[in-house]
Amino acid sequence: MLQNSPCFTFNSQLAGLYIHIPFCLKKCSYCDFYSITDLSLQPVFLDALASEMIMTRELDKGFDTLYIGGGTPSVLNIKSIEIIIKTAYQCYNILSNAEITLEVNPGTVTLEQLKGYRKAGVNRINIGVQSFNSANLSFLERIHSARDAQMVVKWAQRAGYENIGLDLIYGIPGQTTSSWLKDLHSALEFHPQHLSCYMLSFEPGTPMHKDLQNRVFNPLPEHLVCEFFETTQSFLNANGYVQYETSNFAREVIDESGIKSAQSNISRHNVKYWNFSSYIGLGPSAHSFIEPQRFWNHSNVKKYVQELSTGRLPRAGKESLSREQLMIEAVYLGLRQTKGIVVDEFDKKFGVIFEVMHAETIADLEEKGLVKMSQNRCALTAKGMLYLDSIATMFI
């Protein structure tokens, strides 16, 4: 059981394990994830991470995903990744068919590294390509070139990975619909199993946000960014990718029973965040959720190491979500998935009748073509997805 956490009860679904590697070679200007560029702290961090795993050991509950993200996990050598995975297996009941993902930044890996990670147990690689266009990459202040990104995707395939995800960003100042389409075309040349297409956001506290405020560049008009989003949906759908969440697409394949499905290419781990599954996050800034509790670690490597070296868990905070908060979460998380809110599950969980509670809102949104009610689900239409945040607040 999780130590220091006597009141936690996992739900019946399988859980996920997330490990945050808080190092990057250089900070990208748009990024607000926690990471530092002082790589000399790696050894103490790795020792602290091992302690955190031992202290939070959980062998009763089954885990079917392990996601090593960051930061840039690929700044770690093969041996370090091997030790992390081995320790995770010793401390957690990770199932034999678990999805084990490693995030990779094209500026940091070699073919040998990718082969080594695979040998260490990684079976899914997520590559932060962001763009195949040099001007975009330099605007984002990425450390790699378009050629590096292409090379790493080829290396990942050569290393034998059969589950490869690529991350792309759109809405970059200067980008046109045709240059975004070119990026999508370039990505599809590799037939990746998974694509995440994120809209560039200007997060407060980032250098890019500061530049925006100082008018160093002009953001794209909103209508153009919306056009990119619609282009993404139609282009990827036409090319055999199923959108299962606002930003996530999985490639359809013919399964063993001869049926076309994208199920095997969906990121099993990320879906846990949207389905109220339990997940444990380890490492600086990592969040955990075991309904109704959420808790999170310090976003500071030194503080994280210091707490663990004195035998304390590196918790920065925790909260217990009320029934109302859980309901808001369920609406928001349900709507961002194309399957939508599963109405009878929602009703059962919260003791309400969703369709009665929101009858007027649903009717209004259906009339505007933003929401669709069918087969016990309330889901956003492709157009509705553009307004996810504002539609979600209408159900609250």
Ligand code: SF4
């Ligand atoms: S490599 Fe990834 S985590 Fe690191 S700064 Fe860039 S976007 Fe953020």
